[in-house]
Amino acid sequence: MERDDGFNRFYKHAKSSSGLNIIHGGSSNSNNNNGIVSTDNGNAANSNAMPPPCTVREQDQYMPIANVIRIMRRILPTHAKISDDAKLTIQECVSEYISFITGEANERCQREQRKTITAEDVLWAMGKLGFDEYVEPLTVFLNRYRETQNERTSLRGEPVLKRGMDYGSSIMMAPPYAPPVFHVGHHQQGFLDGTTAMGGYLRDGSGGAAGGGSSSSQASLTNNNFDPFGQYM
Amino acid sequence: MTENEAVDPIRPEFPTGRVKKIMKLDKDIKVNPEASFLISCSTNLFLQFLAERSAEVAAEKKKKTVKIDHLRTAVKRHRPTIDFLLDSLPVPAESIQSVANSLSDRDLSRPVADKPAPPWLELAA
Numbered sequence: 252m253e254r255d256d257g258f259n260r261f262y263k264h265a266k267s268s269s270g271l272n273i274i275h276g277g278s279s280n281s282n283n284n285n286g287i288v289s290t291d292n293g294n295a296a297n298s299n300a301m302p303p304p305c306t307v308r309e310q311d312q313y314m315p316i317a318n319v320i321r322i323m324r325r326i327l328p329t330h331a332k333i334s335d336d337a338k339l340t341i342q343e344c345v346s347e348y349i350s351f352i353t354g355e356a357n358e359r360c361q362r363e364q365r366k367t368i369t370a371e372d373v374l375w376a377m378g379k380l381g382f383d384e385y386v387e388p389l390t391v392f393l394n395r396y397r398e399t400q401n402e403r404t405s406l407r408g409e410p411v412l413k414r415g416m417d418y419g420s421s422i423m424m425a426p427p428y429a430p431p432v433f434h435v436g437h438h439q440q441g442f443l444d445g446t447t448a449m450g451g452y453l454r455d456g457s458g459g460a461a462g463g464g465s466s467s468s469q470a471s472l473t474n475n476n477f478d479p480f481g482q483y484m
Numbered sequence: 485m486t487e488n489e490a491v492d493p494i495r496p497e498f499p500t501g502r503v504k505k506i507m508k509l510d511k512d513i514k515v516n517p518e519a520s521f522l523i524s525c526s527t528n529l530f531l532q533f534l535a536e537r538s539a540e541v542a543a544e545k546k547k548k549t550v551k552i553d554h555l556r557t558a559v560k561r562h563r564p565t566i567d568f569l570l571d572s573l574p575v576p577a578e579s580i581q582s583v584a585n586s587l588s589d590r591d592l593s594r595p596v597a598d599k600p601a602p603p604w605l606e607l608a609a
Contacts, residue, residue, distance in 0.1 A: 311505055314498050314527070322497055322528060326535040331542065332549040336574075340552050341534060344559075344569055346506050348530045349523060351568040353507045356519070368507075370518035377526060381564025385526050392525045393518060395494050 313342045352376050496524035503527070534558065534565075 319342050323333060333341075355376035356368045370393055377385050496503075500517075503524045507515055515523075535550075537558035542550045556573050559565050 310502070312509055314502060314506070318498055319531065322531050323535040326532050327539045327550065328543075330548060331539055334549050334551045337538070337550055337552050337555055340555060340573060341531070341538075343572065344534060344555075345527055345531055346509075347569055347572055349503065349506045349527055350510060352523060352526065353513065353515075354511070357511055357513050360513075367514040367516050368519045369516055370522050373519045373522040373526070381567070382526070382530070385529050388529065389522050389526055392494055393522060396518065396521055399494070 312346055314345050316342050319345060352380065352382075355380055494525070496521060497528045498524045500524065533562075537561065 316338060320333070320338060323338075323341065327333070352373065353368070353376075356372035359372050359375055360366070360368050374386055374389060374393075377383065377389065500520060503520050504515060507513065507520065507523060534555065538550045538555045541554040541557045542548070545554070547554070552574055556570075559569050559573065
């Protein structure tokens with residue numbers, strides 16, 4: 252399978268790190284086996300070759316093309332078009348990226364003899380693979396996500412603090428992943444607008460408020476006149 | 485990402501199930517919801533990055549349609565992305581025409597290279 256080095260690089264990773272011999276297809280990996288066949292031919296879609304009939308469907312290995320196109324259109328100038336093969340190629344790039352980050356996160360997980368990839372593994376992989384400018388916004392998103400989860404459980408009357416602290420301490424207290432200053436790298440204009448509010452929250456709201464989930468700060472977060480800049484300045 | 489972030493939760497652009505499926509494609513892994521959420525968000529960031537950079541290249545070349553060549557150039561300008569993506573992109577047929585005469589027809593006619601093109605070739609595009 253030397254044709255598709257991009258994916259094979261990660262399959263080889265998987266073979267050595269997880270012990271699963273995916274190329275030859277373990278009993279639980281029959282789908283993945285087809286995935287490999289299809290992946291080669293997924294790329295072949297760009298080269299006008301026809302995929303063999305027994306392939307994994309597009310919906311199993313790629314993001315929906317509609318989502319991909321929608322996100323791209325928001326970024327591109329209004330008049331800009333995208334060629335069809337560029338759309339397909341970018342759709343594949345998206346899956347490549349996921350595999351790339353996941354592979355690295357998974358390796359770290361296994362090195363530390365854990366079975367489940369955590370948010371911290373993902374953030375670590377980002378940094379290691381050169382996407383460190385993502386780490387800060389992702390940390391913001393993660394904190395926001397945890398807030399949302401905590402709000403949900405607190406509404407149900409379940410204990411909140413424990414859940415918030417399980418993953419919280421290692422992420423939010425660790426300087427490499429959650430630096431206090433919200434500074435984004437070179438392609439900030441693409442997405443920064445949508446995250447400014449959260450970035451302000453992170454900068455001004457301490458990690459303790461986000462992770463500890465004190466009821467007063469949560470209540471204020473759910474307030475309709477939540478003002479990230481006014482709240483903590 | 486949603487526009488109204490003040491009170492709304494972040495809704496990732498990508499379907500959660502699909503994210504997990506793709507993560508599990510080449511390895512039988514377990515991933516917790518936070519991790520797949522972050523992967524979804526970061527993939528969104530990456531896609532926006534690719535779109536932005538590709539559009540820049542297209543604009544530089546005064547083209548209205550973003551093509552694979554523009555994507556390829558954009559990828560080449562970002563070191564971390566080159567590392568995992570460049571080999572997977574279809575080999576451009578026309579942009580290497582002038583320096584590819586000495587190569588075998590195989591390299592030009594097969595859109596996806598069997599093996600990575602030599603470094604000097606990639607720089608030429």
